[in-house]
Amino acid sequence: MAEFGSNLIRSRIHRALSRPNLLMGADRELVLLSALAAVILIFVVLTWYAAMAGMMFWLVAVAVLRMMAKADPLMRRVYLRHVSYKSVYRATSSPWRRY
Template sequence: MAEVGSRLQRIRLHRALSRPNMLFGADRELVLVTGLSAVILIFVVLTPISAVFGFAMWIVVVGLLRMMGKADPLMRQVYLRHIRFRRVYRPTASPWRRY
């Protein structure tokens, strides 16, 4: 009689399903918002100085976002959750009690 459970079952996990969604090595939404603001700056002002400034701003900010993404790919979500917390939670017996 064969032993049940003598071999461990292997399941393949594809990395694409468990990795954070990144663009240029940084958080996707932040890169897109930065690009959109740079394009708006370039095409609204329509001067060569604004084009250079918008392009330089985009390059610098994407570089900073890449450093942030390398440190922690989920840093934006962690920070947004952090600022939603209160500074102090009072010990109360009921959630409906007034502070």
């Protein structure tokens, strides 16, 4: 019986394959999207006020995204899946509830 357990094959999984893809502590795509929005704001308006507003927007957005990622790193994917399944799984109290 003890010999059977020793013949198990083990394979190592690299840590980078199972971790969420984060940039600056937040979801990578959302950080890059907020940076793109800030850069567009800065270079379209081309004033010092727009540059300051763009930088402030990006800093606040990254702070909020980091708080979101700290609560759940996969929150964006979970929310998108929730929205896509909303029509399939209705929020009802039981399967026999009348509509």
